[in-house]
Amino acid sequence: MRLTVVGCSGSVPGPASAASCYLVEADDAAGRTWRVVLDLGSGSLGPLQRYCDPLEIDAVAISHLHPDHCADLAALHTYLSHHPDGPGQTQVYGPFGTAARIDELRGKRTRTDAIINVAWQAGAPVHVGPLTITAQPVTHSVPAYAMRIEGPSELPARGSATIAYSGDADVCEGLAKVAAGVDAFLCEASFLEADDAPEGTHLTAAAAGRVAQAAACDRLIVTHLPPWTDPNETLVEVAAHFSGRLDVARPGMHIVV
Ligand SMILES: [Zn+2]
């Protein structure tokens, strides 16, 4: 599996990054590449086109319906409907209400078949080519899911690999479930311990480190840092709690598991 960070700015787009969007790719035995996009936040459909043609996306997996995670579903709908090589069609997995949210973002109630919407069922695996995605409900200010993605490994002598993505979440059982023993954990760290963080919404950098350490993740990539946070402070705080390989996400980062 290959993971590309398309956008990783927390809560709002930043000067150097769109809001949350990550591309997961895997090849099947016949050599066809399958593509799943994790979240499609504000401004992300632009940079996504550096890495693939949106007509080639097999599925979009939405963690929750805040704009920094789903706003560009409207842009995707337009791209799929109006591109001269289309019309295209993709599956969108998301919380209950995702279809209505897309209508709201588009300002229209006339649906086309560009997007087929499927609501997450907690813990029920979804198959997209060689990829299996399992969503677990997590604690946030609105209904939200974290995801675990399993697929073929591209590393020598490995059969399968796992990636987890927190979406937006505070410490909870769902987060521990998706992260358990994964090769790479893409985990939000919206706050620092010194911030006046509201309970039950987001992780601090220290909490992200503790969750990843308890889950025995091989590698932690902290993400969803707001533009006003210094990534070096985040790194120092996470490193005090996590002993594995650690990075702060940046646009264009490419991870192979
Ligand atoms: Zn967010």
Ligand SMILES: [Zn+2]
């Ligand atoms: Zn959120």
